[in-house]
Amino acid sequence: MKSERKLRHPRHQGAKSTLRVAGFGLLLVGGIFALIGFVDFFSSFNSMGPPTKFWCLFVGLPLAALGLGMVKAGYMGEVSRYVAGETAPVLKDTFNYMAEGTQDGVEDLAEAVGRGLHGSRAASQDAKVVLRCHKCNQDNDADSRFCKQCGASLAKSHPCSSCGELNDPDARFCDHCGQAISNSST
Structure with missing residues (x-):
């Protein structure tokens, strides 16, 4: 008052x-x-x-x-x-x-949202990590060292002269800084 x-x-x-x-x-x-x-x-x-x-x-x-x-x-x-x-x-x-009267419906909705959030986390954790071959674009297991299709090395072995990042052997530009890579093997 x-x-x-x-x-x-x-x-x-x-x-x-x-x-x-x-x-x-x-x-x-x-x-x-x-x-x-x-x-x-x-x-x-x-x-x-x-x-x-x-x-x-x-x-x-x-x-x-x-x-x-x-x-x-x-x-x-x-x-x-x-x-x-x-x-x-x-x-x-x-x-x-x-x-x-709506309490049960709200609880069901909250439970469904929780399941959906948990499911998306589980799906992202179950996603398989693969390495793609730079020569033939074949997907390989993450722990592979050589391509299962063409046998090319999957390891990044060509260093960038600007930043030192390792790149694919046939890369023309750095994956990290975008600078042109000089290939001494070509």
Whole structure:
């Protein structure tokens, strides 16, 4: 409640009281003018003469509407607190009921996501590492030293003159730095 009072204007209570009192006053005056206008309008049907106080409707109805708006503004906080107090327990019960009903579904979803994540890790760990022959492009086991198709050496034996990285024997550019490799064997 203390923080709620800080949000209010210092003259909040006075403005609220003014809206209530003036609103009821305007509503009463507007209602009287409207009543006079309606009575005059409908009584003119019996006398066969034109209504003389019909203008009271044009004064009374706007005054009554303005008064009603002021009364609504004056009681807005109390009405809002009442509505919130009535609906909050129902909303809480509904939320708890829905949460209880969806708990199994959320647990199933979390379990499926966990299995999927675990499965992708296991699949990446089970992936077979292979060496591709630089001569014939045959896939070989990771621990092979020679190609099982053409017999070429799979070891990288040609050093780069720029960075020292070992490259395939027939490489023209370094795998590491991209510099051209000079082949002394060609």
